[in-house]
Amino acid sequence: MHSEKSQTDVLIAGGGVAALEAALALRARAGELVQVTLLAPNAEFSYRAVRVGEPFGHRAARSYSLERIANDLRIGLVEDSLKWVDADARVAHTENGLALRYDALLLAVGSRTYPSIKHAVTLDPSRIDEQMHGVLQDVEGGYIHSIAFVIPSTQSWPLPIYELALMTAARAYEMSVDLTVTLITPEDAPLAVFGTAVSQELGALLGERGITTHTASRCVMREPHRLTVQPANNQITVDQVITLPELYGPSVAGIPRNATNGFITTDRHGQVPGVERVFAAGDLTDFPIKHGGIAAQQADAAADSIAALAGADIEPQPMVAVLRGQLWCGDRSLDLQARVTGIHGSTSSVVTEPVAKPETKIDARYLSPYLQEFETVAITP
Numbered sequence: 001m002h003s004e005k006s007q008t009d010v011l012i013a014g015g016g017v018a019a020l021e022a023a024l025a026l027r028a029r030a031g032e033l034v035q036v037t038l039l040a041p042n043a044e045f046s047y048r049a050v051r052v053g054e055p056f057g058h059r060a061a062r063s064y065s066l067e068r069i070a071n072d073l074r075i076g077l078v079e080d081s082l083k084w085v086d087a088d089a090r091v092a093h094t095e096n097g098l099a100l101r102y103d104a105l106l107l108a109v110g111s112r113t114y115p116s117i118k119h120a121v122t123l124d125p126s127r128i129d130e131q132m133h134g135v136l137q138d139v140e141g142g143y144i145h146s147i148a149f150v151i152p153s154t155q156s157w158p159l160p161i162y163e164l165a166l167m168t169a170a171r172a173y174e175m176s177v178d179l180t181v182t183l184i185t186p187e188d189a190p191l192a193v194f195g196t197a198v199s200q201e202l203g204a205l206l207g208e209r210g211i212t213t214h215t216a217s218r219c220v221m222r223e224p225h226r227l228t229v230q231p232a233n234n235q236i237t238v239d240q241v242i243t244l245p246e247l248y249g250p251s252v253a254g255i256p257r258n259a260t261n262g263f264i265t266t267d268r269h270g271q272v273p274g275v276e277r278v279f280a281a282g283d284l285t286d287f288p289i290k291h292g293g294i295a296a297q298q299a300d301a302a303a304d305s306i307a308a309l310a311g312a313d314i315e316p317q318p319m320v321a322v323l324r325g326q327l328w329c330g331d332r333s334l335d336l337q338a339r340v341t342g343i344h345g346s347t348s349s350v351v352t353e354p355v356a357k358p359e360t361k362i363d364a365r366y367l368s369p370y371l372q373e374f375e376t377v378a379i380t381p
């Protein structure tokens, strides 16, 4: 139905992958029918997916000014955090006490992270370089002889632990230092979400690099350096354990969330059931795979729905989960692709490439080309 106003006010809460992809998709699909405002606490968008390469000498992750992006896209920007939503009144309330009216609200505030294993180094996406740098120095100096890389649960980002394990093993080999690398994952096979072809190729590469992989396993660490791998109850003694945080949904009062892990349910068009004109995309949703490419596809589907709501002449397309990723292995990159059915990839494929442009590590229809062009984009003063 057409709004009586000439423009539909769209509030996007978040300043990450899903939020920016949605802003770009709305510009493409709804044009002047929407007035978009971005509500985010961060002044910059940081491309954290490439942070795994920094300790190994890759180019540092770039940060992009949200103000510059907002100016370029001619959208509003409010530097603040969403606190709660009054869905009946269509008002979003911020931490600083602002009340922002909307015709459509897109929630894209990402997930909350919690350390998963006591005594382990839990990777902080904003400090990976610093955290891994010390570890690599200790490996090179001969102070660390064994490292376990642990994926704590399937509610985590799938790629970075594999990348760090592969690149660390390669670095130790280049330096001619002895290092035992173990990888522990609850997945049935390495990167099982990407399907059989990817798991087989990755399994072979892990083997080539001498990495012992325990699949379908979880671990606990009751004391430093001693891992108990379940269900086999294997005891492993290691010098260092590196793991990822576990992810949980955000706390936004007024928005229903899953009782066990706080993630927000959406339909395939990004609509939050039972809350009119509220949509969600990205890591905060209950879609089982937390991945930037998926966040972008969800953002595109939500943008379609919002564009149609604003009166654009389009048929909103539901999200079709095609999982694409680049696994950085040091000397090369594996381009991974799978169509997702349930939580496993089918029609899985893998192609070996040289390490590609960092801005394409997250496969996002609008955001990836936009960031590649960013320097040449005309900025509206």
Ligand SMILES: Cc1cc2nc3c(=O)[nH]c(=O)nc-3n(C[C@H](O)[C@H](O)[C@H](O)COP(=O)(O)OP(=O)(O)OC[C@H]3O[C@@H](n4cnc5c(N)ncnc54)[C@H](O)[C@@H]3O)c2cc1C
Binding pocket: 013, 014, 015, 016, 017, 018, 019, 039, 040, 041, 042, 048, 049, 050, 051, 052, 080, 081, 082, 083, 108, 109, 110, 111, 125, 128, 157, 159, 160, 281, 282, 283, 284, 290, 291, 292, 293, 294, 295, 324, 325, 326, 361, 362, 363
């Ligand atoms: C080390 C690492 C490597 C990765 N590698 C890859 C990869 O190679 N490929 C890939 O596809 N994915 C990768 N991922 C996963 C990918 O980064 C995430 O899936 C993706 O960033 C999710 O996007 P999002 O927009 O949902 O959340 P985020 O990108 O986390 O953005 C959330 C945004 O919301 C903002 N925010 C938080 N709270 C509020 C609030 N209350 N109000 C308003 N704004 C708020 C935050 O400041 C942030 O701007 C990787 C992740 C990590 C950590």
